[in-house]
Amino acid sequence: MAGSGNPAEGNRPALALHVPEPRYRPGDTADFSHIDIGAPGDQPRPDEGVHPSQMAGLAYGLVRVLGDDNLAHGPWNPRLSPDRLRTMLGHMALVRAFDERMFRGQRQGKTSFYMKCTGEEATSIAPAMALASDDMIFPSYRQQGILIARGYPLIEMINQIYSNKADKLKGRQLPIMYSSREHSFFSISGNLATQCPQAVGWAMASACRGDSRIAASWVGEGSTAEGDFHSACTFAAVYNAPVILNVVNNQWAISSFSGFAGAERTTFAARGLGYGIAALRVDGNDPLACYAAAEWAATRARGNHGPSLIEYFTYRAEGHSTSDDPSGYRSAQERDEWPLGDPVNRLKNHLIAIGEWDEERQSAMDLECAERVKTTTKEAEKNGILGHGLHHPFHTMFEDVYEELPWHLEEQAEQAIRERIAKFGTERPFG
Numbered sequence: 001m002a003g004s005g006n007p008a009e010g011n012r013p014a015l016a017l018h019v020p021e022p023r024y025r026p027g028d029t030a031d032f033s034h035i036d037i038g039a040p041g042d043q044p045r046p047d048e049g050v051h052p053s054q055m056a057g058l059a060y061g062l063v064r065v066l067g068d069d070n071l072a073h074g075p076w077n078p079r080l081s082p083d084r085l086r087t088m089l090g091h092m093a094l095v096r097a098f099d100e101r102m103f104r105g106q107r108q109g110k111t112s113f114y115m116k117c118t119g120e121e122a123t124s125i126a127p128a129m130a131l132a133s134d135d136m137i138f139p140s141y142r143q144q145g146i147l148i149a150r151g152y153p154l155i156e157m158i159n160q161i162y163s164n165k166a167d168k169l170k171g172r173q174l175p176i177m178y179s180s181r182e183h184s185f186f187s188i189s190g191n192l193a194t195q196c197p198q199a200v201g202w203a204m205a206s207a208c209r210g211d212s213r214i215a216a217s218w219v220g221e222g223s224t225a226e227g228d229f230h231s232a233c234t235f236a237a238v239y240n241a242p243v244i245l246n247v248v249n250n251q252w253a254i255s256s257f258s259g260f261a262g263a264e265r266t267t268f269a270a271r272g273l274g275y276g277i278a279a280l281r282v283d284g285n286d287p288l289a290c291y292a293a294a295e296w297a298a299t300r301a302r303g304n305h306g307p308s309l310i311e312y313f314t315y316r317a318e319g320h321s322t323s324d325d326p327s328g329y330r331s332a333q334e335r336d337e338w339p340l341g342d343p344v345n346r347l348k349n350h351l352i353a354i355g356e357w358d359e360e361r362q363s364a365m366d367l368e369c370a371e372r373v374k375t376t377t378k379e380a381e382k383n384g385i386l387g388h389g390l391h392h393p394f395h396t397m398f399e400d401v402y403e404e405l406p407w408h409l410e411e412q413a414e415q416a417i418r419e420r421i422a423k424f425g426t427e428r429p430f431g
């Protein structure tokens with residue numbers, strides 16, 4: 001008999017929904033012993049041309065290289081030279097110093113907004129080093145490590161953060177939403193996940209042209225719930241696009257934990273399997289594993305074997321942004337209890353363990369990074385900081401959209417400037 005819609009009817013159980021709830025809230029004792037992190041070196045490394053259907057173990061497991069003994073283990077060891085490892089450590093130390101100073105700058109009122117990537121440095125720096133420097137990057141907002149690894153000038157980053165008169169983006173983007181054509185770094189968009197189909201489209205165009213450059217996008221685990229991510233997966237699989245779809249699973253999407261994007265049911269890497277996309281789940285705090293995974297996926301894409309989806313399993317150690325206070329929604333202990341440690345320390349300890357580094361050199365490197373960021377910040381401040389009026393002239397906000405400015409916008413531009421002069425006696429009253 002068909003049901004009438006009455007929940008109490010018959011002896012059938014009432015239907016119920018599950019609403020995810022994070023394990024720990026403020027004040028709770030965090031314990032991550034339920035997370036199976038496997039053993040470093042225990043995941044097989046298949047040939048780059050492997051069929052995605054053979055990758056279930058890699059999509060549900062965790063590729064790890066660095067062990068508790070600080071040595072590299074297993075077939076995913078990328079066997080980088082000590083010089084390369086020191087370069088990687090240098091990039092990571094610089095990003096950390098940069099984040100510290102920019103965060104403080106926001107608190108001092110020099111910019112309106114900043115986002116740190118503390119604890120996630122390996123997920124952008126290691127893959128950036130594994131890719132070719134002209135492979136096209138479609139980042140999210142937490143991949144400043146890629147620009148640093150590609151040698152983008154720090155001063156340009158700070159000018160953009162301050163929206164000052166030297167800001168190459170003319171104050172038209174939110175601070176930290178960088179863009180650099182010369183560094184093959186696509187403009188960051190605040191609209192989550194738009195970069196995924198863009199990366200796939202760019203990769204398809206690269207293949208159509210018979211080019212050899214591949215594309216890579218980065219997105220947070222929360223953003224994988226957006227339709228754009230799934231459209232990207234469909235197109236990538238259907239056309240065998242030479243693209244790497246990176247998912248940084250840092251457990252939190254502002255105050256929503258990863259369960260709301262589906263983490264209680266499956267891994268983010270495993271989603272790739274349903275689309276027929278090669279899938280790897282990687283220890284995101286292990287720089288060697290991150291490098292090896294990206295290198296594997298790049299080789300796969302370059303050999304026309306198809307797209308890959310990489311989940312970097314990591315933890316967002318600090319707030320979502322300067323506008324966020326995580327003590328309101330998660331246990332302050334989580335950071336310390338995170339079972340995969342800190343990526344900078346792990347790489348440093350590895351270099352020390354193989355006799356290629358020591359604490360003195362590390363301290364000197366940290367100091368040098370802090371000094372470099374400080375000096376560059378002072379240099380950038382000469383071009384202006386938030387609220388000091390040293391921004392691009394108002395008229396520029398009307399430019400670069402139309403080849404010829406339509407009359408009504410010209411009128412608006414003139415009116416804006418007239419009103420400003422009437423108020424302050426000059427268009428640029430502060431400098």
Ligand SMILES: Cc1ncc(C[n+]2csc(CCOP(=O)(O)OP(=O)(O)O)c2C)c(N)n1
Pocket residue numbers: 142190191192219220221222223224248250252253254316320
């Ligand atoms: C389409 C869209 N929806 C919502 C937002 C607001 N928003 C900005 S960041 C964010 C959280 C994203 O979390 P995640 O994708 O996990 O990345 P994470 O910040 O953790 O790196 C949200 C909901 C947005 N910018 N765009």
